[in-house]
Amino acid sequence: MTETLRVVVADDQALVRTGFKMILSADGIDVVAEAADGAQAVEAVRRTLPDVVLMDIRMPEMDGLEATRRILGGGHEPRVIMLTTFDLDHYVYAALAAGASGFLLKDVTPEQLVAAVRLVRAGDALLAPTITRRLVERFARRDAEASAVHRDLSTLTPRELEVLRLLAKGMSNAELAAALHLSEATVKTHVARILGKLGLRDRVQAVVMAYETGFAGSGGARE
Secondary structure: OOOOOEEEEEOOOHHHHHHHHHHHHHOOOEEEEEEOOHHHHHHHHHHHOOOEEEEEOOOOOOOHHHHHHHHHOOOOOOEEEEEEOOOOOHHHHHHHHHOOOEEEEOOOOHHHHHHHHHHHHOOOOEOOHHHHHHHHHHHOOOOHHHHHHHHHHHHOOHHHHHHHHHHOOOOOHHHHHHHHOOOHHHHHHHHHHHHHHHOOOOHHHHHHHHHHOOHHHHOOOOO
16 A cells, blocks of 8 residues: 655645645645644654645745745755745755755646655656756855865766756756766766755755856856
8 A cells, every 4th residue: 555645835825824724635645744833843844744845935924935944944844845936946946955856836736736746755856957957057156165066976976967968957857867868867877966966955965066066057057
């Protein structure tokens, strides 16, 4: 029997929380808690230990960015999907850099919402390539810290660098496998090695890093 997927929905609008809960519940996904602000979200995650958190960015008391930092800095680290009204919100970029697994616009369709939750639960990233590229290029900081990260790229093999370039386009494991004529298992191994060598928590941070350092623009990441 498949294990039930557990979700916390955090949004200061009751109507949004109710709507998302109805959509997810109808697809067999268990909404274990709701939160109206960031502080409630942090408490709900500690109490219920969900697999995924749908996190609104702009909330009273504590915003979604700070809540995400606290949640991902704790012992239990669920996947966090940011909810936003604007696809170029600088808070979204900061959240991705902090470890969020992706973001959704609030006008998402029911099908897209369910697919997104299941996707990040499976360990993939929720990255719309065009929006993500615009977002990160706009807000990435090309500073001394980023340059230091860039030097770490010397630890990657040519194949790993190739995987990272394609990863920066927002490709899924299946798409990477098809593009490189490899099995998905091999792709997962390459991605895991990239994350380990660069000290990154997941593929979203790899994408952010690729843009921050200018690596993504050095070839293969443009469309």
